[in-house]
Amino acid sequence: MKKKWTPRPYELWDSALVERWLEDEAAKGWWITGCNNWWYASFRRTEPAVCRVRIRPQEPEAREARRERGELYREFGWELGAVITDGGCDYEVWYCSDPEARELDTDPVAMGWAWEKSLRHAWIVGWLMLTLIPAIWTGLFFVFPDGPLEMILDFNLFHILFSVVILPLFIVWQVWRLWKIQKARRRVRAGIAPASGGDWRRRKRGWTVLWLLVILLWISLMVNNAGFRMDWGTGEMPPSIQAKELAPEETWEPELPFVDKSSPLRPCRRMWRMRGSGGELVENSYDRVRFACFTEPLYEKRLAAYREAMPGAEMTVLDREGFDRAVLLRDRDGTALAVCRGRAVYVLWTDLPVELTDYLDRAAAVLAQQP
Numbered sequence: 001m002k003k004k005w006t007p008r009p010y011e012l013w014d015s016a017l018v019e020r021w022l023e024d025e026a027a028k029g030w031w032i033t034g035c036n037n038w039w040y041a042s043f044r045r046t047e048p049a050v051c052r053v054r055i056r057p058q059e060p061e062a063r064e065a066r067r068e069r070g071e072l073y074r075e076f077g078w079e080l081g082a083v084i085t086d087g088g089c090d091y092e093v094w095y096c097s098d099p100e101a102r103e104l105d106t107d108p109v110a111m112g113w114a115w116e117k118s119l120r121h122a123w124i125v126g127w128l129m130l131t132l133i134p135a136i137w138t139g140l141f142f143v144f145p146d147g148p149l150e151m152i153l154d155f156n157l158f159h160i161l162f163s164v165v166i167l168p169l170f171i172v173w174q175v176w177r178l179w180k181i182q183k184a185r186r187r188v189r190a191g192i193a194p195a196s197g198g199d200w201r202r203r204k205r206g207w208t209v210l211w212l213l214v215i216l217l218w219i220s221l222m223v224n225n226a227g228f229r230m231d232w233g234t235g236e237m238p239p240s241i242q243a244k245e246l247a248p249e250e251t252w253e254p255e256l257p258f259v260d261k262s263s264p265l266r267p268c269r270r271m272w273r274m275r276g277s278g279g280e281l282v283e284n285s286y287d288r289v290r291f292a293c294f295t296e297p298l299y300e301k302r303l304a305a306y307r308e309a310m311p312g313a314e315m316t317v318l319d320r321e322g323f324d325r326a327v328l329l330r331d332r333d334g335t336a337l338a339v340c341r342g343r344a345v346y347v348l349w350t351d352l353p354v355e356l357t358d359y360l361d362r363a364a365a366v367l368a369q370q371p
Contacts, residue, residue, distance in 0.1 A: 002044070002045035003033070003042060003043060003044055003045070004030065004042070004043050004045075005040050005041070005042050005043075006040060006041060006043070007039065007040050007041075007204060007207060007208045007211070008035065008039065008040060008041050008204070008207060009021050009200040009201075009203040009204035009207055011086055011122065012035065012055060012084065012086040012089075012091050013086070013089075013115075013118050013119055013122045013181065013184065014180060014184070015054075015055045015184075017199075017200050017203060018055060018200070019053045019054060019055055020200050021200035021204070022053040022055075022093065023050075023051060023052065023053045024200070025043060026046075026048075026049060026050075026051040026053060026095060027048055027049070027050055027051070028048055029045060029046055029047060029048035029049075030043035030044070030045065030046065031043060031044055031046050031081045031082070031095065032081055032082050032084065032093055033081075033082050034082060034084055035084040035085065035086055039211060041084075049097050050097065051095045051096060051097050052095070052096045052097075052099070052101075053081075053093065053094070053095055053096075054078075054093075054094045054096075054103070054104050055091050055092070055093055055094075056091065056092045056094065056104060056105070056114060057089060057090070057091055057092075057114050057115055057117065057118040058083060058089075058090040058091060058092050059113070059114050059117070073094060073104055076096075076101050076102050076104070077096050077097075077098040077100075077101030077102075078094040078095065078096045078101065078104060079094065079095050079096070080092060080093070080094055080095075081093040081094065081095045088121060089117070089118045089121055091118075111188060111191070112188040112189055112191060115184075115188045116185070116188065116189075119181055119184055119185045119188070120185075122177075122181050123178065123181050123182070123185070126174055126177050126178045126181060127178065129170075129174055130171065130174040130175070130178065133167075133170065134167065134171060137162075137163075137167060147301070149294075149297055149298060149301055150301075152265065153263065153265050153266040153269075153287075153289065153294060153298070154261070154263050154265075154266065154269075155263055155264065155265055156263050156264065157264065158217060160264060160265075161213075161216065161217055162217060165213065166213060166214070166217055169210070169213070173210070240270075240272075240284045240286060240346075240348075240366055241284070241348055241359050241362050241363060241366065243274040243276065243282040243350075245359070245362070246282060246350060246352050246354050246359075247276060247280065247352055247354070250276035250277050250278060250280060251276065251277040252274045252275070252276050252277075252282075253274065253275055254272065254273070254274055254275075255273040255274060255275040255281065259271045259272065264290065265289065265290045265291070265294070266287060266288070266289050266290065266294075267288055267289075267290060268286065268287065268288040269286075269287050269288075270284070270285070270286045270287075271283075271284070271285050271286075272284050276352075280350070280351055280352050281334075281349075281350060281351050282348070282349070282350045282352065283347075283348070283349040283350070284346075284347070284348055285302065285345075285346070285347040285348075286344070286345070286346050286347075286366070287302075287344065287345045287346075288343055288344045288345075289343050289344075289345075290343070291343070292342060292343050294343075295324070295340055295342070295343055295344070295345060296340075298340075298345050299325060299338065299340040299345045302338055302345055302347050303327055303338045303347075306329055306336045306338060306347065306349065307329065310329050310331045310333070310334075310336065312331050312332075313329040313330055313331040313336075314329070314330050314331070315327060315328070315329055316328040316329075316330070318357070318360070320360055320364075321364075322341065322360070322361075322363075322364030322367070322368070323339045323340065323341050323360075323363075323364060323367070324340050324341045324342070325338075325339065325340050326338070326339040326340075326360070326363075327339075328356060328357065333351060334349055334350055334351035334352075335349070335350060335351075335354070335356050336348065336349040336356075337349075337356040337357075337359070337360075337363060339363050339364075339367060340367070341364070341367040341368075342367070344366075344367045346363060346366050346367055348363065
């Protein structure tokens with residue numbers, strides 16, 4: 001038996017559109033045999049014929065009552081094509097080639113009762129998806145260990161595509177979907193059968209584009225996680241004030257791996273710590289962001305972190321050419337220099353007994369090395 005698989009135009013509760021789609025397929029000689037919950041439908045080959053198609057939710061009933069109902073429908077001239085599942089609900093698909101045959105449901109009350117469970121289920125699921133998915137995504141900004149700013153700056157292609165394209169489209173689609181469901185519920189409650197019609201081809205194209213975006217989202221997750229590299233000093237060190245410049249007589253080894261992260265919004269994020277032979281420490285932190293609007297908040301975040309780590313530190317604001325902002329923190333355990341310019345933020349901390357203000361020209365040179 002010849003079969004085919006094709007993307008679906010929409011969910012089965014939108015009976016008016018799906019019935020028109022199945023009628024067009026029947027005219028080409030294809031009867032439906034099954035549905036994947038979210039993506040495609042399968043068909044078997046038959047003789048092309050002009051048919052009416054009706055989708056009816058399969059309500060809870062005894063086996064004998066269902067059998068008797070099926071016999072009654074067949075006496076009316078209808079043939080059961082398949083029982084398919086969508087969104088946790090089963091639907092019967094009936095075909096009829098006799099234009100004079102009566103409709104399956106002539107009792108408006110029975111029709112409304114049959115459809116209410118399916119439409120109510122779609123309504124509840126729609127609201128849950130509309131509220132939970134954006135809420136979960138928003139909540140991640142508040143539970144991210146380094147805070148919302150670091151999370152945004154670490155966005156890779158997956159996060160950007162999801163936030164800028166997928167999520168807004170999803171919200172618009174869900175609002176439109178809920179409107180359609182509510183409209184269908186009002187019709188069946190009023191005893192009006194869903195009218196067969198609708199441009200299923202346009203809906204099918206939209207449904208296919210949606211899933212292509214989901215596939216693209218998955219590919220971006222697989223191949224484009226934010227760049228992350230850890231190197232124990234074997235690679236080239238980034239622009240910085242090197243520990244050797246502060247204490248040439250010491251022998252320096254990496255205390256922590258050299259970390260290099262990159263993302264579309266922050267092309268460069270570098271952190272490293274060196275320990276001298278006498279136990280001295282030098283820490284460097286360098287960030288370069290894509291857009292200057294991120295520089296100020298990122299600088300404030302870096303400065304706040306060092307002020308929290310050095311609660312009794314004396315803070316000196318430096319007014320020096322070559323910097324947009326420059327602050328020196330000094331306490332009994334060490335000294336930190338935090339500077340920024342353009343799209344770059346640089347912080348240097350050391351417990352060496354050196355005057356970091358003597359290295360301001362070097363810090364300005366580090367910030368000047370921006371592409």
